[in-house]
Amino acid sequence: MTSTQPRHQFSARDDLLHDVSNSGPHARESLLWTAPLPSEQLLVFVYAWREAGRRWGRFLFVGGPDMTRPEFLSFEEDAAFSGDDLDDCTVGGLHVRQPEPLRVAELGFTGEELDLSLRFEGIHEPFSWHDNADGCPDWVADNRFEQSCLVSGQVSLHGRAIDVKASGGHRDHSWGARNWNMLQHWKWINATAEDGRSLHAMIMEVKGQQLINGYINSDGRLCPIVHARAEAELDDRLVHRAVSGRFEDSAGRTMNLECTYAAGWGMPIQHLVLNEIAMSATLDGVPAVAHVELGWPADYVERLCP
Template sequence: MPVITQSFADFPKEHAFRHPMKPGGRESLAHMLMFPEHGIAGFIYPTVLADGHAKGRATLFGPGLKEPIHEQIDEEVAASLNFDNWVSGPLRMAVIEPHKRVDLAWNGERIKFDGHFEALHPPYAFSSHPDGNPPYYGDDRTEQHGRLKATLEVDGRKMNGDGYLVRDHSWGPRIWGLNQHYKWFHATTERCSIHFFEMLSFGRRQVRGFLHQDGVMRHLTEVTYDFTYDDQMMQKTFQATVTDTDGRKVRVDCKAFANIQLEFDPMVYLNEAAVTVEIDGQTGTGWCEFCWNRDYYNFARDYVKLYG
């Protein structure tokens, strides 16, 4: 049974910032945006490679838009540029207080965003798990939920957002295709946060994750789930029950309010679902990403109505 090998709250502050990496390494910080009240979801996603090549992506999608919107900047950045004030084209990300507060902004042609993140719990580092982080998927990674206050403007339409943000930070190798399939799941309410990452690689199942409830954060020991698909094999509903090292058991019910398929890597598809969440009568938001090997997905999709 997994045990806590270090205090989550004591995770070193320097890991909130940029890491030196070996050739081929990749550092990324995914900020998942969930605005069900506007029918809009998306992400702001800075990445930087060991050689200094950086990308900044902003994507919005959902029923509140006529079409998905993608904006991107590619450039070389200096080794001295760090996450205390990361500025790249339309993107600004500033770690104000490590693992606690982050300012995030995007000033693009169609997307304008200005947001402030405050963490609801300490970062969950995969290195704190006895089995660590799968080495083909990074030297380490952290997952964290927080409150978000933001303004969003899309093609001149202005909106306010007051909800939650999922923040993922990883660094090191990233070999997407070694995952035959994975589920990357997040759900958060004011009282409870749940994350699990289930990877199926080399014929083995690996699960990392946490439950944070009533101020107590623990590793997960068990995850069970069920879900439904549409006719394109996009996940539409998701129910999960998680159990932690203290024996606490929590059920979460989710419904997708926005879906999109992403093609970040030639080996896999990423099927995204931004979801509304209910945990013990409290509502919130979350994210459910399914990673599929492309050959399998293209074959299985034709059978999903019959067998899926």
């Protein structure tokens, strides 16, 4: 596993629950796991959260070739939680285990149309947005970690059995405030190549300014991104069909991304539309898989795309 010496070190305790009672009206703790499977034309997306230290929710969807409808969707905004902490718990039927803190997470879910058992294994140490020059804005979180992963396990969708073998994926964990109202537009980009190099980038437009977060992971070094450029080829519904980007980290290294559409879903969240897409990709020419999310205000999409 790649290591580095970031300014913000996480402990095993950070893979567990946090007290967000002082984080204001938008207090939230959330966990995300994503497994893009472009060769199968699927995107597996799992998200769980706790609002203000009390109410739990979770949703799980599998996107396919048609952006207008998911292949599977299960959503509970008032989900039952059982367990002592995040190392072994169940949220609305989603079983979460973290047998190796900051390194391994295991998910299990059984339903009429979807069964999954997936293991997410980090390929580098968790990365904090506080290590970026723009920091972790207080309306995003008190802190959060992002981690490129290799995903293995099984997915059974409508009776279709899929073996997942060391495929690129991503997970994150955040705690504190989460005020979506601040965002005008953003590009959340995660990609992992066959040779182990990976990329995480978040490019946000906020109050007329651009904020950049993320890292480059390559050759055993994990370094914060300092410059990022990403361009998307959009269809008539502002769905990204291709994305290209160039990124530079604090060590002066660059990484180039090219990716094309495979599967996804346009997910409505509050006043936003989040286009979540699994993409076939390359990182510096090396075959990779990517999950690229572009977020838009829903009314903006409707005005441009009646």
